[in-house]
Amino acid sequence: MGDLAKQGSLGSEFKLLKASMFSTCMSRPVHFLSKMTKLIYTADLHGNEEFYRRLLKKAEEEKVDAIVIGGDLCPRIGESIHQKIHNQRLFLEDFLFPLLGDFRKRNAKCEIYLILGNDDFRINMPALENAEKGNIVKSIHMKSEKLNENTFIAGYSFVNPTPFRLKDWEKSDFGDDEMPRQLFNEEIRSIEKERGTIKNDLEALKNMSNPKNTAYIIHAPPFDTKLDIITTGIHVGSKAVKEFIEKEQPLLALHGHIHESPKISGSWNDKIGSTICINVGSSYPEDKLNCVIIDTGDLNNIN
Numbered sequence: 181m182g183d184l185a186k187q188g189s190l191g192s193e194f195k196l197l198k199a200s201m202f203s204t205c206m207s208r209p210v211h212f213l214s215k216m217t218k219l220i221y222t223a224d225l226h227g228n229e230e231f232y233r234r235l236l237k238k239a240e241e242e243k244v245d246a247i248v249i250g251g252d253l254c255p256r257i258g259e260s261i262h263q264k265i266h267n268q269r270l271f272l273e274d275f276l277f278p279l280l281g282d283f284r285k286r287n288a289k290c291e292i293y294l295i296l297g298n299d300d301f302r303i304n305m306p307a308l309e310n311a312e313k314g315n316i317v318k319s320i321h322m323k324s325e326k327l328n329e330n331t332f333i334a335g336y337s338f339v340n341p342t343p344f345r346l347k348d349w350e351k352s353d354f355g356d357d358e359m360p361r362q363l364f365n366e367e368i369r370s371i372e373k374e375r376g377t378i379k380n381d382l383e384a385l386k387n388m389s390n391p392k393n394t395a396y397i398i399h400a401p402p403f404d405t406k407l408d409i410i411t412t413g414i415h416v417g418s419k420a421v422k423e424f425i426e427k428e429q430p431l432l433a434l435h436g437h438i439h440e441s442p443k444i445s446g447s448w449n450d451k452i453g454s455t456i457c458i459n460v461g462s463s464y465p466e467d468k469l470n471c472v473i474i475d476t477g478d479l480n481n482i483n
Contacts, residue, residue, distance in 0.1 A: 223436025227255025251297025303370035324388035332389035353420035
């Protein structure tokens with residue numbers, strides 16, 4: 181893996197981010213596309229209303245062209261599974277999408293792209309579909325959308341198996357993977373299990389747009405990188421995601437899921453071949469929003 185923290189302008193941005201303990205988005209841009217599109221990226225906000233407000237404020241201050249949210253949108257509150265599902269739907273329908281809708285009224289040219297993550301109940305996908313019909317967001321799980329005339333943005337929500345109970349957004353990497361030790365004797369699903377593997381899904385996704393011209397928003401980070409390390413020091417990312425990036429060399433890969441990895445590894449970014457991979461992580465329980473501003477430009481500016 182190349183160490184971007186030691187290279188060029190991106191390295192200086194990492195120092196800025198580290199010095200501020202992820203208290204704000206980086207003030208300098210990351211350049212990666214041939215056609216200019218300025219975007220702000222975050223993930224794993226888990227229903228923190230104040231963080232969403234800060235994200236939109238930052239987006240307006242920076243005059244970005246797009247907001248990208250890489251999964252785990254909702255809170256997990258409630259005594260029962262039914263209450264948690266209901267509370268997530270209320271969060272989406274009564275808070276998040278009205279908030280984003282008001283933002284879009286003021287900033288009609290700024291698109292909002294998002295996916296659900298493994299902490300979001302999949303049964304609530306219709307709320308995203310309705311918000312998309314209302315021209316508030318673009319829900320991009322297993323879709324590829326035009327980011328600009330030269331570039332696409334595609335999304336993928338599934339993660340490789342975890343020790344946790346909620347399995348709505350879990351699939352094996354290749355079909356014969358060794359399962360991690362489970363913390364509970366039961367599994368929770370809000371809808372029927374979807375068959376298939378992450379590898380097969382990514383093969384289908386790559387056929388929707390040329391990977392070399394596509395920024396991928398994939399909730400699971402690639403395995404054995406600076407982006408997938410948990411507190412015990414173990415790498416828990418997706419091997420299929422890593423294989424996909426190694427083989428296809430997409431334009432950019434934006435991830436989330438493993439909150440603590442940037443602090444443990446000391447880096448919110450890594451490089452697989454020529455592909456820049458980013459996981460901004462989460463500073464919870466600190467009152468700090470983690471996000472990155474990416475000002476698209478010439479990929480050759482990153483050495």
